[in-house]
Amino acid sequence: MKRDSLPATEHQLDVQPISRDVLAEKYFKPGETSLDQLYGRVARALASVEKPELRAEWERKFLANLYAGAIGAGRIMSAAGTDIQATLINCFVQPVGDAIQGHDDEGYPGIYEALREAAETMRRGGGVGYDFSRIRPKGAYVKGTASMASGPCSYMNVFDQSCSTVESAGARRGAQMGVLRIDHPDVLEFITAKRTPGRWNNFNVSVGVSDAFMQAVADGSDWELVHKAMPGPKVMDKGAYQRADGQWVYRKLPARELWDTIMKSTYDFAEPGILFLDQIGRDNNLNYTEKIEATNPCVTADTWVMTSEGPAQVAQLIGKTFEAVVDGAAYPVLSRGFFRTGHRPVLELRTVEGHAMRLTCDHKVRRVATRTRYIMRTEWVQAQDLQPGDEVALHNHRTMDGWDGEGTEAEGYLLGLLVGDGVLKADRAVLSVWDERFKSVANGASSPTPTGVMVAALAAAQTLPHRVDFAGWQRPLADRGEVRMASAPLRDLAVRYGMAPGAKGLTPALECTSSAFHAGLLRGLFDSDGSVQGTQSKGVSVRLAQSDLANLQAVQRMLLRMGIASKLHDQRRPSGTRMLPNGQGSQGLYVVAAQHELVISGDNLAEFAERVGFSDEAKADALERALRGYQRRLNRERFVATVEGLTPDGYEDVYDVTVAEVHAFDANGLYVHNCGEQPLPPYGCCDLGPIILTNFVRHPFGAGGDATFDFDAFEEVVATQVRALDNVLDVTFWPLEQQRAESAAKRRIGVGFTGLGNALTMLKLRYDRAEGRDMATQIARRMRDAAYRASVELAKEKGAFPKFKADGYLAKGTFASRLPADIQADIRQHGIRNSHLLSIAPTGTVSLAFADNASNGIEPAFSWGYQRNKREADGSKSAYTVEDHAFRLYRSLIDSQVTPDNAASLPEYFVNALEMTAQEHVAMMQAVQPYVDTSISKTVNIPEDYPYEDFKNLYRQAWEAGLKGLATYRPNSILGAVLETTPAKKEEPAPQPPAGAPMMPPVAYDPMRTVIEKRPSGGLPSVTEKIEYWTHEGQQRLYLIVSFLAVPTADGKGEVERAIEFFMPVGQSGESQQWITATMRMLSLAARGGFLDRALSDMRKVTWDRGPVRLGTYEKADGTHVPRWHDSEVAAIGYAIENLIAQRALAAQGSLFDPDELPAVEPRVEPAAMVSTTVMAGKKCPECGAHAMIRKDGCDYCTQCGYMGSCG
Secondary structure: OOOOOOOOOOOOOOOOHHHHHHHHHHHOOOOOOOHHHHHHHHHHHHHOOOOHHHHHHHHHHHHHHHHHOEOOOHHHHHHOOOOOOOOOOOEEEEEOOOOOOOEOOOOOEOHHHHHHHHHHHHHOOOEEEEEHHHOOOOOEEEOOOOEEOOOHHHHHHHHHHHHHHOOOHHHOOOOEEEEEEOOOOOHHHHHHHHHOOOOOOOOEEEEEEOHHHHHHHHHOOEEEEEEOOOEOHHHHHOOOEEOOOOOEEEEEEEHHHHHHHHHHHHHHHOOOEEEEHHHHHHHOOOHHHHOOOOOOOOEEOOOEEEEOOEEEEHHHOEOOOOEEEEOOEEEEEOOOEEEEEEEEEEEEEEEOOOOEEEEOOOOEEEEEEEEOOOOEEEEEEEHHHOOOOOEEEEOOOOOOOOOOOOOOHHHHHHHHHHHHHEEEOOOOEEEEEEOOOHHHHOOOOOOOOOOHHHHHHHHHHOOOOOOOOOOOOOOOEOOOOEEEEEEHHHHHHHHHOOOEOOEOOOOHHHHOOOHHHHHHHHHHHHHHHEEEEEEOOOEEEEEEEEOOHHHHHHHHHHHHHOOOOOEEEEEEEOOEEEEEEOOOOOEEEEEEOOEEEEEEOOOHHHHHHHHOOOOOHHHHHHHHHHHHHOOOOOOOOOOEEEEEEEEEEEEEEEEEOOEOOOOEEEEOOEEEEOOOOOOOOOOOEEOEEEEEHHHHEEOHHHOOOOOEEOHHHHHHHHHHHHHHHHHHHHHOOOOOHHHHHHHHHHOOOEEEEEOHHHHHHHOOOOOOOHHHHHHHHHHHHHHHHHHHHHHHHHHHHHOOOOOOOHHHHOOOOOOHHHOOHHHHHHHHHHOOOOOOOEOEOOOHHHHHHHOOOOOOOOOOOOOOEEEEEEEOOOOOEEEEEEEOHHHHHHHHHOOOOOOHHHHHHOOOOOOOHHHOOHHHHHHHHHHHHHHOOOOEOOEEEOOOOOOHHHHHHHHHHHHHOOOOEEEEEOOOOOOOOOEEEOOOOOOOOOOOOOOOOOOOOOOOOOOOOOOOOOOOOOOOOEEEEEEEEEEOOEEEEEEEEEEEEEEEOOOOOOEEEEEEEEEOOOOOOOHHHHHHHHHHHHHHHHHHHOOHHHHHHHHOOOOOOOOOEEEEEEEOOOOOEEEEEEOOHHHHHHHHHHHHHHHHHOOOOOOOOOHHHOOOOOOOOOHHHHOOOOOOOOEEOOOOOOEEEEEEOOEEEEOOOOOEEEEO
């Protein structure tokens, strides 16, 4: 096979020069000179992660697939199989939080941390997209520095400069996308930012639009610009207020006015693009795990959670990976531990049994739906829906043998005794044991046998680092029946666990301990203050009495972790005064604290005896006799608690977590749902691989048979492409660990296609007709089904993506829910390897290099032949004549005489982008979008004279059609073009020069745009103009001097004057005039460089915040003149220069401006005559520029010039 020709096509063509150059520059690596070598390198890399015994087989399959037309996106083809640490992923999502450094309170990286991460991503070759909506708006209060925020647009300047500085791997220029939500207070600045020349040159920008906003536009209602950050004083003075949901409303404005601002910018600049956020969310296969809401339900930081490493509070698990223990079994956490979800009102949930927790009202709790003697059914309900008397589930950890952690059983036992019957002093801890037998010892009798508690305590104490003279228990005290043990190491141990003299209760540190420590601590407490009570007829129980309720609540939690349920009786004995012995043989009146009691009963007694037990012989014997004497089976513990009530408990920071499989966790013993998936920084990626559709057209244009599309071959290639792109995720170098983790959790890929427009042409179908859309729909549907089936098969072999959850993935409304029934059944049974599989992205240089310039992605052909300006590595540009693949093939097979210049002779199914209506472009997107699970990148090309109102309606139609976004391009003098279509052939050939005459240069000479390398020496003819204008500071005057140079006309038969230098006399002061002086110098450079018209157009768009500037007049329809207003001094001067040049060039040919663009010479009108006494302040008038548009009789009306705008 000739490797310099296109492989795997029915008809081969010679490689175009631009394709050869792009291959060599962007894709060939040192030593590579052919596609064989390049494809071999890529195939080996993709097969390298297969099992060793399968690598050779898959390398052959991947290589065959590449030749068949299943190529990778640019990064894959460039870097796969090389030793450079460059990513194979084209683009990433980089989150940006509302903080300068570190991470914000929701876990998102701060601005400069995000900048660092983005720079690393771009350095490795990846493009980056950002949502800047979390950054607080301009004028928001910054509490830490007592200053005002500058807003996201100011920080985008920093990201823009960073992108221009960082060189991407493989000499790829960094690419960035910036998004701001439509409700962000700075959205107006964001929309209009690119009107400032040079701003955000390294960004494409899009506005994230919600359904609510589009409905507000339809209804003509107001729209609130909101943020959670509190506004500063200036914004508050303008009427900002806080809504009930905690968001601050910075301002309100008519939705239609905001929409019109977006549309005007898009009409002129092709930006911002529009993303329809709600449609994207609805269609998302992972909306059950990727939906982020400000109302995320959650729990407070003091909540206790059971993990495989022991109990811990939420505050200790923030950002920490762990395994959650649910009913005694461990489940991994998919999120990075707990994460903050906001500052919200919380409720306290209390149960009759004493269990309690604090949570948001929408947090789901497991409620008992029905319960019989044999079964119990449960359901998830929001906490706010619980009623007193409802039963909720507790965790049953009896199947868990224990857990490792800090502390030994001996240490726990000593501290349990200390809490129960001990004293903690500054230098030592003292334990006490009472026994009537010890009273006689004080009178000289011999010591009785030590009690079980004394034996156990001494054995435990001997494990501590005592001095060698430690004697253990001291001699009993006279007449008290008390024996004591003093220990300094025990005091140190108590302090280590958070106790202090006068505060020896159960601390959080005592709960964060091993199961052995738990058992020892509980035994010590029950030996000190516990009892065995009751009879078989009335019921036996183990009880623990304490005046410290918090201690008993901690004991209840500790018992439940060991599989022992209990009930806590609050205020078993109320507080008050009581007659008690005074130690002097009589009684006295004493204030006593309330007494609370914890009760263990039923089959929990057997668990207590086995897991905790008593060292006190009397209590141990009593419990043993009670259990041995039971004639019937102990009541089985159902691990439920009864709701007592819910009460508001203030506002707190709240947190959430994501637990695999069960999506639940132990919260203070209660069985609660993990409330939502983590709104982690997305760090998502685009792993793209298009398939060249033209390779599957058989008998193109009917040559040799009927033109058909080989669907069988196409589906086989799609299936192999799924595996190849899945392998890319394991082969690639990841710039950031967060990106690798996000990819591993979802394994998102993007199989797509390129060359649709050409394929339809080769099938003799028009792109803009129903039959063309029907074929595109078939191709997209067959690609969808083949990809999803292949991913299911891959899941059988390698496993489903970790975050797969069948019910959520196939839930009604998701993309997957629209799959054929057999595919859905297979997904439910086997899972699926990749969360998303399809994406139709722009293919750019990939189509040029590997597909002979087949039409880009889903687009139709731009033109059958055109000039392409290619930027070289040294910054220069090279011009190439590029021809469309379908056109070249048609010329090769059907008509060898056809050229791009006589395209009129082509069959009618040859239709290009510029020959279609905007609605026909949108119709193709609408036909294909239902079969693509992520996005379609398509640009709707519209002519320069496309009506503005129709343009606005185009976006509304896209939203109503359910599209996920829309981008348009309207060629105009502002945007210019990268591509220049080959001009139509003229009827009369150009006259040939006589023999021997010098040849004219191949590029047309334009006297107004030819670069003037050096100013000629000597004086130049000049014009001095006095400019008078009015600003907020009153009347202003300045002088402008414009110098002209005579240059040859295009035909060489005469001369025409061209402005090349602009001056202002020196000595002028003021910030704005200094700015204008600098602008004059730049205009001079622009004039000599041949792009003065664009520079002046940019000047006219400069805005400032000091109010309008009045210069010149505007002629109304009735012939009267009214003042003309401009958005800044620079804009006004630009207007004055245009007038000056126009007046001098009125009689000249080859003028810089077209005749209809020339401003008329305006009559001199006295200032007083131009001021209307009826002018009223309002929004800007599109006719005269005055900020005097008001609402009058239901219509927009300019009180300055009388212009009538939209009504209704």
